[in-house]
Amino acid sequence: MIAPSYNGVLSNPRVQTFHSKFSPLSSEIRNLTYVTCHSDSNKFTSQASLFLCPASMNRANGVLRGAFCWDRRNLIGQASYSVGMTTLDGVHLENPSHVGEEKVGEEKVGVLLLNLGGPETLNDVQPFLFNLFADPDIIRLPRLFQFLQQPLAKLISVLRAPKSKEGYAAIGGGSPLRKITDDQALALKKALEAKGLSSNVYVGMRYWYPFTEEAVEQIKRDGVTRLVVLPLYPQFSISTTGSSIRVLQQMFREDEYLSSLPVSVINSWYQREGYLKSMADLIEKELTSFSEPEEAMIFFSAHGVPVSYVEDAGDPYRDQMEECIFLIMQELKARGINNKHTLAYQSRVGPVQWLKPYTDKVLVELGQKGVKNLLAVPVSFVSEHIETLEEIDMEYKELALESGIENWARVPALGLTPSFITDLADAVIEALPSATALYAPTSTSEDVDDDPVTYFIKIFFGSILAFFLLLSPKIITSFKNHVF
16 A cells, blocks of 8 residues: 655644655646645544645645546536525524625635535436546546546446336435435534634535535635635545545636635544544443444444555545544444444445455455444545445345344444534634645646547557447446346
């Protein structure tokens, strides 16, 4: 594994140099300056950060320089979405995807929550999958064949849609992620107000409505003067937080208003004391459902990523996940809870190797070893969605019981847990002082290929590959057998 290394550590705020082989498709990111504003309490670190390009240390030169160009036409789906209602502390509140329009002194503070998104109806499933697989960070093609990204995404989404529809039908016909994230936005706004900070809170989804682009346009219309970007992923991965940040980077690079807007990005927050205590609270509570709580195996299940992301692209996800589990167990041990635990990775897709051990394999092994009581903990998810409600609650539970595990329980996602929302509010407040205007100049040498010979070669050989990929019955059969 090629892990990031950090140099030049200063006091609070601290400046670090980030060396990484993180190189998604269009360009590599080298020797970025990683600015961190943090506070330490009981050895836990809360962290807000941004990436500064090395060429100019006296100004912020963008987040994740060398990002992919983003074409909004790549996103497909219905043109409208609903507005609902929610109840928070007994008060009925409107539930839009951006909340409030308040000033703080002479400034308007905005908070942008980033999340994956999910289909709200069964008809949304196939276009949602297209958006997902059209992301170069989800399917990473060689540079020569990047023009096949969308045709390949179309093929996979069409073939995979029937199976995915079955999963969404089993949990009510659509993903609850939109509503839950909107509720979290409302709760966060309320928590910030309780701490004396008025703000606009926005929701931006990567692969479904409301898209990140829509949220950013609303931020511009509202005249936000200082922005905190908070991905709802505790651990950083190039396929989640990284992908969403690159969309923002492209938009900020091309827009005069956005390029001068002070922004602070909270890249990961799994080390925060409030998050760790909230997770420990839920685990401790759920353990009481067993007749012998001390005998229950604590089974952490995290969303997986391909091994190549970690070993070739320098994704810190695995290291951060393992550290997260260690810190949660340390908090539990401080409470006198010394249960055995294990970590596995779920939701793998396709024939490539993903992070191991796999959740389904480990469940079978635990049953064979005589484990009778198991508490499942979805550690990389802060909201209920198909990976928790269908994959864990239905598929993995059934497999566990078939494998000899007799007593099964599952810790709920953090959702609107008050201590969790309060900690997110603290993270936002701590991040505000580090907000800096971002700007990344557009690269012409990497993004534009003016050589007609090179272009012809790409089209010629790419067309051959496309023919075999899209028209060959053997290839399609292989997809069905190994990818779906």
